[in-house]
Amino acid sequence: MAVEVVMPKLGMAMKEGSVSLWHKKEGDPVTKGEIIANIGSEKIETDLEAPADGVLLKIAVPEGEGVPPGTIIGYIGQPGEQVGTAAAGAAGAKPGENAAADAALPSDAAPAGGSAPAEAPAHGRDIKISPVARKMAEAAGLDIAKITGTGPQGRITKEDVEHAIANAASTPASAGEAAASSDSQASVGSTNPALAAAPSGFVEHAEQIPVAGIRKVIAARMLDSLQQSAQLTLTLRADVTDLLALQKRMSETAQKQHEVKLTVTDFIARAVVLSLKRHKQMNSAYIGDRIHVFDHVHLGIAVALDKGLVVPVIRHADQYSVLDLSRHIKALAQQARSGQLGSDALQGSTFTITNLGAYGIDYFTPILNTPEAGILGVGAVTDTPVYRGDELQRRSLLPLSLTFDHRVLDGAPAAEFLRAVKDALEDPYRLVL
Known part of the structure; x- marks a missing residue:
């Protein structure tokens, strides 16, 4: 039976943690006690050890997504062992979210192993999307209703948003879309002058490092310190x-x-x-x-x-x-x-x-x-x-x-x-x- 990998509680004050880096990919062999990920909270970052021998069957919580302590973030088991969709969905969801997520599934949803992703709801507030992915989409001026989620139960992940940003950059805009794109870029530029002033192609060819874990906390605290x-x-x-x-x-x-x-x-x-x-x-x-x-x-x-x-x-x-x-x-x-x-x-x-x-x-x-x-x-x-x-x-x-x-x-x-x-x-x- 697959062994659950859970988000640890790093202190009494910890309310949310995230995986700063996965050292293993799905399907990679792991040994009990081996470091498989780096876990970060609002204050500290530490290594997460594998709780059992086997292979990493599934990564349920991607890098940068915040979840409460005790949330299942992955599974370790034997090669070829299956992890059910119900368990996988529970792993990526926050406490109290599973019932609503299950109720949102259509009655003819694909069974375990099916390839059809859940259709995105019409209203942005009802769309299942990780906090990191939502912020990235808002910064890029993307409509999350038009992004197809590949996470558990159609949840939009950071990778989905990155893919949408890349597609938007490489797709020529029509005359009508050009004006909207201009307004969107002006909006983004108003919040990030560095991007607005960057030459054409500058951002696309730059390495983009997600701000997560300790770095994210430091960035927020330093800015708040200077402003307050x-x-x-x-x-x-x-x-x-x-x-x-x-x-x-x-x-x-x-x-x-x-x-x-x-x-x-x-x-x-x-x-x-x-x-x-x-x-x-x-x-x-x-x-x-x-x-x-x-x-x-x-x-x-x-x-x-x-x-x-x-x-x-x-x-x-x-x-x-x-x-x-x-x-x-x-x-x-x-x-x-x-x-x-x-x-x-x-x-x-x-x-x-x-x-x-x-x-x-x-x-x-x-x-x-x-x-x-x-x-x-x-x-x-x-x-x-x-x-x-x-x-x-x-x-x-x-x-x-x-x-x-x-x-x-x-x-x-x-x-x-x-x-x-x-x-x-x-x-x-x-x-x-």
């Missing part, structure tokens, strides 16, 4: 010469006695936490028409993954020493990179740190992780000649970029907070006492 907040960035440099010397001395001892490798990021995290306790206005969030100022510090640390950026949260970071912060930062980063981080660990931060120093970046403009009021960008340490009194010395300087929400606080208090971080880093013994 008043962001301003301040920069300065901290002299971390003494901090680097302290970190070097402490690192060997911490490694031997506590099995923790202390990094500059650990000290920066501690400096930020101490500064947030003194400047609580920065440790706040703009929600509705109110500014919420927090007593606790839930510190977000941005982690770059191959498929996007995630921000795991160290809860009650103000209660931890440099060693404790170091343990939490490394543990969360490892869980994020191995795909073991639950969505609950990515929520509730009150301030975020993002570090691009490893890439040789100096100053940059971090985008707020809204509704937080601030995010600190950390650049690369550079050795620079600096006058200390009349003496020219070689000092190690660390670029810091603070983006804050001007609706929450003004430039002066934001500058005071950034200066507090600088002072803490330049007097590093305060961070360990």
Whole structure:
């Protein structure tokens, strides 16, 4: 009997997941425990392992289509084993959708294995179409009633829309259709100026990558952040010469006695936490028409993954020493990179740190992780000649970029907070006492 492959629940807050990538095609052999797909939610992306040996009999949910946890997305069984149309339809449907879908089937519908697709209903709202496919069709100005669905029970999939777009691009328009096409392109161009300005044939010959999974979430959140907040960035440099010397001395001892490798990021995290306790206005969030100022510090640390950026949260970071912060930062980063981080660990931060120093970046403009009021960008340490009194010395300087929400606080208090971080880093013994 075929084994169901279901959409996993990646966290308590997960309401919908999608297959970012199928590593197998229908008919491909699979081994239990083998990675067959990448699953993405609103917060994270992880690998999905095959629950049994056999072959991938059917892919019921295509890439990019969002479905609730527990939805059957595919079947694994023995070669030649059949999956009934009822089961296949249930796999691609969301909970509560099957009864309506079955009722919509005509009485003389083709039996299992039949080739006749279900006829599309007349009204757009009644047509079964995946959310991704609907958005693609709307962006391209296509009438979904004229698209033939090849999914379960005539459901229109992303591939069906892509095929319709390709046909529309290659089919010459009649004189009457040309005007409609012009209006449609003008409409599309108004929402996507880049496409409107592109030369003829530009879009057709470009690789088109669906925006799904983590990338889709990041795109939506970054755009929303810039549109819903008043962001301003301040920069300065901290002299971390003494901090680097302290970190070097402490690192060997911490490694031997506590099995923790202390990094500059650990000290920066501690400096930020101490500064947030003194400047609580920065440790706040703009929600509705109110500014919420927090007593606790839930510190977000941005982690770059191959498929996007995630921000795991160290809860009650103000209660931890440099060693404790170091343990939490490394543990969360490892869980994020191995795909073991639950969505609950990515929520509730009150301030975020993002570090691009490893890439040789100096100053940059971090985008707020809204509704937080601030995010600190950390650049690369550079050795620079600096006058200390009349003496020219070689000092190690660390670029810091603070983006804050001007609706929450003004430039002066934001500058005071950034200066507090600088002072803490330049007097590093305060961070360990």
